[in-house]
Amino acid sequence: MANFRNIKSMLKPRSVAVIGASRDPDKVGHVILQNYINSGYDGRLYPVNKNAEGKILGLKTYASVTDIGSQIDLAVIAVPAQFVPSVMEECGKARVKTAIVVSGGFAEVGNKDLQDQLVASANKYSITMMGPNCLGVMDPRSRVDTLFLPTYKLSKAQIGGVSFMAQSGAVGSTILDLIGGEGFGLSKFISYGNAAQLDEVDILNYLMEDDETKVIIMYLEGIKRGKEFIDVAKKAGAKKPVIVLKAGKTAAGTKAAHSHTAALAGDFEVQEAIFRQAGFIIAQDISELLYYAKIFASEPAPRGPRVAIITNGGGAGVLTTDAVASSGVLKIADFTNQTKKVLARSMPPLVNITNPLDLAGDAGAKRYNDALDALEGDPNVDMIIVIMLFQTPGADSASAAKLIDYKSRTLKPMIAISIGSEYTEMHNRMMESAGLPVYDSPTAAAHSLAALYRYVLFRDRKR
Amino acid sequence: MANFRNIKSMLKPRSVAVIGASRDPDKVGHVILQNYINSGYDGRLYPVNKNAEGKILGLKTYASVTDIGSQIDLAVIAVPAQFVPSVMEECGKARVKTAIVVSGGFAEVGNKDLQDQLVASANKYSITMMGPNCLGVMDPRSRVDTLFLPTYKLSKAQIGGVSFMAQSGAVGSTILDLIGGEGFGLSKFISYGNAAQLDEVDILNYLMEDDETKVIIMYLEGIKRGKEFIDVAKKAGAKKPVIVLKAGKTAAGTKAAHSHTAALAGDFEVQEAIFRQAGFIIAQDISELLYYAKIFASEPAPRGPRVAIITNGGGAGVLTTDAVASSGVLKIADFTNQTKKVLARSMPPLVNITNPLDLAGDAGAKRYNDALDALEGDPNVDMIIVIMLFQTPGADSASAAKLIDYKSRTLKPMIAISIGSEYTEMHNRMMESAGLPVYDSPTAAAHSLAALYRYVLFRDRKR
Structure with a gap:
């Protein structure tokens, strides 16, 4: 099962395997590896690609994560959906601690079985898993960056105290770009996609206890575990400011959210009551999310x-x-x-x-x-x-x-x-x-x- | 008395006298004259300064507007408040058609008597007068520009169909700057300040009949002639889109508005009802005013x-x-x-x-x-x-x-x-x-x- 405390190994890993690393600059596995190199990440970095030999971007490449032979804190998985469960099995055998599955093609397009299979593999080996269908994480302090977006499209955020969790990748990257343009800095960005294993409850739990995080902002579509969410929300809201933007407030929006991340958006009035009781600051729009983040970050x-x-x-x-x-x-x-x-x-x-x-x-x-x-x-x-x-x-x-x-x-x-x-x-x-x-x-x-x-x-x- | 149709002579003058023109680049009268020259205005331009001889900015200078000896459509008056009434008398004798008094120091600082005296002079000679305490007008088509603001501080608007009337000079120039940054163009900018003679009723009447104006946006603090305003608002709203931002909605805001332009802000609920009945689009903030202007200008x-x-x-x-x-x-x-x-x-x-x-x-x-x-x-x-x-x-x-x-x-x-x-x-x-x-x-x-x-x-x- 997932342990939210292991999220730290995703954000501050001493060793990272990029599975699906590629020489082809158009491939996600290439962009991710290149971003790690560009960011100045100073842990160990292992490209993995079962079809490639020699070096990728100057780094020795492995056919399987099981060949590396030393502790891997984080595996970033960017291979086609159908191969992800077997890759997860290999990660388990290699005693990988955490995995981020950026690949899409699971529940969000109806492949619920494939996703269940993936979660079963991760759980079997006690791998803490983010995703699938996510952008992953960014931490300017540890220089970890699993985002497979062209860097020229995003303004780079300074180091700061605002952590941002987002279910949606595109809205996540848009807000991240806006944060880069603002004066306040970023502590963590976490895009968790389909939330097949780690979900909003785990991430909120982690950020609430994280000393580098002074303010939490979240973009939510659905809430999976209502009771647990209420518990953690109360604790988090009492501990630090939490600003929330919830999509899927109207009947039409709820329907649209379901077709996006298969999220059950639920009754917004009930959710709003939960947020208010927890002392969350409710943003009505992306711009409000930024306005509030800005004031809580500095004042x-x-x-x-x-x-x-x-x-x-x-x-x-x-x-x-x-x-x-x-x-x-x-x-x-x-x-x-x-x-x-x-x-x-x-x-x-x-x-x-x-x-x-x-x-x-x-x-x-x-x-x-x-x-x-x-x-x-x-x-x-x-x-x-x-x-x-x-x-x-x-x-x-x-x-x-x-x-x-x-x-x-x-x-x-x-x-x-x-x-x-x-x-x-x-x-x-x-x-x-x-x-x-x-x-x-x-x-x-x-x-x-x-x-x-x-x-x-x-x-x-x-x- | 004022005739709103004469506003055309302010916006499309064939001859302009700048009274208070100066060689000193820090003086308002210098900036206005320089802006006319820079804008490429192709009518006749006469600097007037009773203490200067020879030329100012290369143009022959007159001691009094009465010395010019040919028809003046517009006199822009930028001399200290206490001299403005006598300057207006001279304008009357010279049969000047319209005057814009940019000088401050009248009702807005308690000098109601001086302002009354000024209006009496203008009325005696049937001069249509804008101000005092205003920025005046800008018309990118005729290249008329009486704004005494450093041009590098303002984005320049393209020629277009949106006309903007504003009581406040500073908010006016801020919104004008935003319009310059937008894709839609400007037809007229009219800042009317204390509205001692020409007021919102006259200006709305003019813009409503102006063929170059497709959309009217207005920033209002007070409404002077309630009944007349209701009449013209109904006609204007039926003829073209009118977008209004009203300051002084709350008791505290109303009090602040009174100390700003001596405007009686009145009961906002009543005003809102008037706006709605006239089909006006009510903006809640400067940003909304721009959002609405943008869509009505193009769609x-x-x-x-x-x-x-x-x-x-x-x-x-x-x-x-x-x-x-x-x-x-x-x-x-x-x-x-x-x-x-x-x-x-x-x-x-x-x-x-x-x-x-x-x-x-x-x-x-x-x-x-x-x-x-x-x-x-x-x-x-x-x-x-x-x-x-x-x-x-x-x-x-x-x-x-x-x-x-x-x-x-x-x-x-x-x-x-x-x-x-x-x-x-x-x-x-x-x-x-x-x-x-x-x-x-x-x-x-x-x-x-x-x-x-x-x-x-x-x-x-x-x-």
């Missing part, structure tokens, strides 16, 4: 619900006030008299001392700095949203640098809203890579702060 | 609510099915038997012939083409969503080119969903600039198609 827990808004565009301040006020849980902060006095001294006369604080279109680095300084000491302010519209005359790289500088010092959750095309995007990348989460809409920013605060409330109730 | 009216979904990622197909099914108005299309037969012949065996149609991760240009060909003739399909995840092995520039080619031939509304970082964004720009609207989330795509279809239903009810 401290807010002490309360009161939000200060600083802006260089009055209208954007109004839109953000609307979004905060209608979030259901956040409040517009009332500045203390002390803060008002400080601001009245430091701001030019045209600035109304109120929240949202409109610094006006000519505000540059200094005015932002003075405003932030005044808010940092205000006990009525729990969180800060800084709006910077880079189309205005005053906003430039120096203003962005000032926000970054301030972000490194403040103890309060602080996020930015910045919306625009090229000139703006350049500055957004600058701010994000320095750890300041940037949102491209007032709604997204307010929803994200609200999720952060709701999680604080959830944890407080648990104590 | 024909759908004949019905039935949506076909083609994808190369099963999970994305499920998420999109959920979004379509929960849109409230759209339906998942049932393919005809004829379509199913054609697809069964042209698709590889692993493709399930169902909607959403999952072409699988190795689908390239040909499979997309065959699928689209089959759907084009299907009378059960009213609209098409094509999902292309460029992280998958099969998707590349040839696939994107195939969608563009197909888009140029289909008579049905067709949009794409494509989500990712650099490699994806490159292809998205390619598709958008060729007229295929691309969405970065299933929800945004479904909401946009739903808005398109709701507008069809609204028009049909009006008939």
